[in-house]
Amino acid sequence: MAGSTLASRSAEPLLAEPVLSEPLTAEPVLAEPSAALPLAKPVPPSAGTWRRFRRHPLAVASAVLLALVVVAVLAGPLVWPLAIDDIDFAAQLQGPSWAHPFGTDDLGQDLLARMIYGGRISLAVGFAAMLVATFVGIVIGSLAGMSRKLVDPILMWVTDLFLSLPQLPLLLLVIYLFRDKLKEVFGVEGGVFVMIVAVIGGLRWMPVARLVRAQFLTIREKEFVDAARSVGATWWSQVVGEILPNALGPVIVAGTIEVSAAIIAESTLSFLGLGFPPDIPTWGRILFDAKDHLDVAANWAFFPGAAIFLTVLSINFVGDGLRDALDPRSMS
């Protein structure tokens, strides 16, 4: 009975008996809903996921590159202890050299040190904005996907509305209007950070919400959810314990893409001069400062641009690899 309609987890070809896996994971949940979360863990069998991920050489190379970037921005100051605001007019606008591997800017500040510091902010913004967007997306998507009445069409109308909003103009508008207020509340660095994360996150939840809703619409009709409902699982434990763990695969992939989109969005804002202030040299901000000196110091613009590009590229490739690895049916 259960074998005829495979849930996504039992479509997993690595399990010898896919038919059996479904009642096995569903039954303990019936007895004890609170045990659902630990049991949900083996759902994407990580060994198989890893094995499929390795088949995508570019994704593996990108994962390594991404790890290198993360290690570099976190541990960089230990190896390269120059200050980011060490002004030295004797060494302004220099090209790459042993003293300054990435060169210097118009105030003679060391670009490598600035990029290490700015990289932390850029990556942190990307990651935090992804968390916000994914969280909002999951909440709205689950509410819409579980509703059988008016909530679903209303939420989907709102989602479509947000999808047709011109995002960058709106992002600029919000940031321009609220910047001063938030600076008072959270301080210069914190204010801009909180605002950019909130706005990027708040304007990018729609793809996740649609994805989660689509997953919910199919999964909520599966037998194991029926079973849970029939023994009195509450709305909350149906969503969190039964449906959500099975819907997470595509959400993880979408979340990966969100990180790269958020990094680009932050860099764009900083590049337009409306993001972080000059004393917080995110990669986009360094590019903004560099763009008027292209003729004399091309390296100043080149290194931060290349850093954004390589980070975003590797995140996208990792997302592509995860897509193949988490969903064995779409081998495209």
Place this chain on the structure above:
Amino acid sequence: MATYLTRRLLIAIPSLLGISLILFVVLALAPGDPFGELASNPNIPPEVRLALRAKFGIDDPIMVRYLHWLVAMARGDWGFSFASRIDVDTLILQRVPTTLFVVGSSQILALLVAVPIGIYAGVRPYSVFDQIANTLAFVGFSLPTFFTGLLLILLFSIKLDWLPFVYQADIQATGWRWVWETIRQAIMPVAVLGFFQAASYTRYVRASVLDVARLDYVKTARAKGVVERGVVLRHVTRNALIPVVTLVALQMPAVFGGAIVTEQIFRVPGIGSLLITAMLANDTPVVMAVTFVFAVLVVAFNLVADLLYGWLDPRIAFR
């Protein structure tokens, strides 16, 4: 077809209202004061400032202000630019054609690149061509437009000195020379925007072709002896383009966002650079109007996509 069009138009109106409401609420919640500059000006007594506030209804309840604003926008009365000292609608109308020209040409370029490559890659999945195209597509949409823009300026304007990097709306030339100058200065902005979009479009086209190519009717076409070229062009492509139209329409907000960046880099005098200038000058009426025009453009392009949809798939128009 006419009823279909009317229905799509009627669906577009609530979204426009919703967008305008969101924009207005954002503006109303903002802490800035449009007459803030007057407060710090010693030549203007506070009574005048208060009278101005009362005259413009700044202290009215938000829904009243929204209705006033909406009615004014609908009547074409878009306000007066604080910074440029001319009517906002005149200012925007001067700028819109440039933006539409750059965005439109870049979309044409993007489709001209993406459709053939996507189809060729889609009918030969996992071939060498497909893998190269796929990798290049990833590179393409991971390269931020502001970085490619700077790289192009560095290469073609500074190193080679072939192309101008400042876009001029009023070129001092006539006849063929004017056409040539216009094309020459548009090459870089259009290329930056076009290739960025082409990258994601290529993936959409490829995925869609891949889906359609394995359907039974394609097999039937081959079995009855249609040449491969005909199968691909007439049977596969037309159906494969239907979902692509939707995806391209969904990209429209991103396209106009990219236009802002490109206009800013190349100093194209379109509405994107107008938006940035107005923000830096605290010119609220212009900021609101430009943001709203962007929203209208997005909705309008979605309508165009709907019409294309009806043309590509006649079943939709009569549903």
